[in-house]
Amino acid sequence: DQQVKQNSPSLSVQEGRISILNCDYTNSMFDYFLWYKKYPAEGPTFLISISSIKDKNEDGRFTVFLNKSAKHLSLHIVPSQPGDSAVYFCAASLPGNQFYFGTGTSLTVIP
Amino acid sequence: DGGITQSPKYLFRKEGQNVTLSCEQNLNHDAMYWYRQDPGQGLRLIYYSQIVNDFQKGDIAEGYSVSREKKESFPLTVTSAQKNPTAFYLCASSIGGNEKLFFGSGTQLSVL
Numbered sequence: 001d002q003q004v005k006q007n008s009p010s011l012s013v014q015e016g017r018i019s020i021l022n023c024d025y026t027n028s029m030f031d032y033f034l035w036y037k038k039y040p041a042e043g044p045t046f047l048i049s050i051s052s053i054k055d056k057n058e059d060g061r062f063t064v065f066l067n068k069s070a071k072h073l074s075l076h077i078v079p080s081q082p083g084d085s086a087v088y089f090c091a092a093s094l095p096g097n098q099f100y101f102g103t104g105t106s107l108t109v110i111p
Numbered sequence: 112d113g114g115i116t117q118s119p120k121y122l123f124r125k126e127g128q129n130v131t132l133s134c135e136q137n138l139n140h141d142a143m144y145w146y147r148q149d150p151g152q153g154l155r156l157i158y159y160s161q162i163v164n165d166f167q168k169g170d171i172a173e174g175y176s177v178s179r180e181k182k183e184s185f186p187l188t189v190t191s192a193q194k195n196p197t198a199f200y201l202c203a204s205s206i207g208g209n210e211k212l213f214f215g216s217g218t219q220l221s222v223l
Contacts, residue, residue, distance in 0.1 A: 002153075009151070032210050043115075043201055043214035044154075089153065093209035097142050097161060103153040 003027050004092050006102035014110050019077040021105050023090030026071065030092035030100075033066060035075045038087045038104070047088075048075070080109045113138045115215035117202050122220045124189065124196060132187045132218045134202030141207040143185035147171060148199040148217075157200075160185055161207070189220060197221050 005024045013019045023033075031052045036044035050057040050064045050073070057064050063076045077084055090102040115136045124130045136143065142161045146154040156169030160179040174193025179185055185204075189196045202215040 004153075006153075034211065036214075041199070041217065041219065043117075043203075043216045046211055046213070049211060091212070095209060097159070097205060097207070097209050099144070099156070099209070099212055101146075101154040103151070 002103075003030075004090055004100045004102040006090055006105050008105050009103070010106040010108070012108045012110060013080045015082060016079045019075075019080045019084065019107055019109070021075040021077075021088050021090070021107065023073050023075075023102055024071060025073075025092050025100075027092070027094070027100075028068075028071070029094055031095060032093045033064070033073050034091040034093070034099075035062075035064060036089045036091060037084075038089060044089055077107075080107075082109045082111050085109050115202055115204055115213055117200075117215035117218050119218060120216070122218055123223050124220060125223050127191045129188055129190050130196075130220065132189070132200055132202075132220070134185045134187065134215060135183055136185075136202075136204045136213075136215075137183060138204055138206070138213065139182070140204035140213070141182070142205045143179065144203040144205075144212065145169075145175070145177065145185070145187045146201045146203065148201060154201065157187065 034049040035047040038044040066073045087104045093099045118133045144159040145157040158177040160166035176188045200218045203212045
């Protein structure tokens with residue numbers, strides 16, 4: 001049973017516009033949510049995270065929003081750049097160091 | 112530079128053969144993990160270890176084995192019992208909390 005879901009396998013955005021990647025989860029016990037960026041044949045790199053006690057965290061062009069009542073989080077990238085083209089994974093973690101990942105969204109930023 | 116080193120980058124397995132994937136970290140992290148990625152799928156947890164000489168099965172442990180004899184090392188053996196081993200394998204570590212995972216660069220395992 002998939003506890004973290006990314007329902008959009010792919011997304012295309014024009015350079016300079018906003019990219020919004022979405023993620024849903026089912027387990028209300030998750031206490032951290034993370035976003036990773038991955039290029040083919042490489043390991044994922046950490047982008048940004050948010051604690052379950054917050055509803056927004058911002059780092060430069062990247063902002064993560066958490067809506068606990070809807071069990072939904074989103075990653076906003078503004079402005080989008082061609083170098084942002086990659087697969088983005090949403091993840092959630094439980095106390096006890098268990099991490100759960102979504103299936104990923106492939107973002108293409110068109111120059 | 113601190114980090115996680117996975118080797119080899121590419122590995123080929125023959126029928127009935129066991130192969131071992133190496134993972135070494137110099138981050139002084141307590142917890143280490145093995146994930147498997149298949150095309151179009153997310154990362155699925157194979158095994159994880161929170162301390163030396165202790166490890167737990169993840170969601171897809173069948174056909175795999177691990178050891179954690181040293182804090183820095185967490186090798187994964189893909190046994191002949193794993194009937195569909197072709198995948199991209201990722202090793203990760205965390206300092207002990209659940210705030211962030213650090214990943215290695217991965218090993219692509221293919222069957223000859």
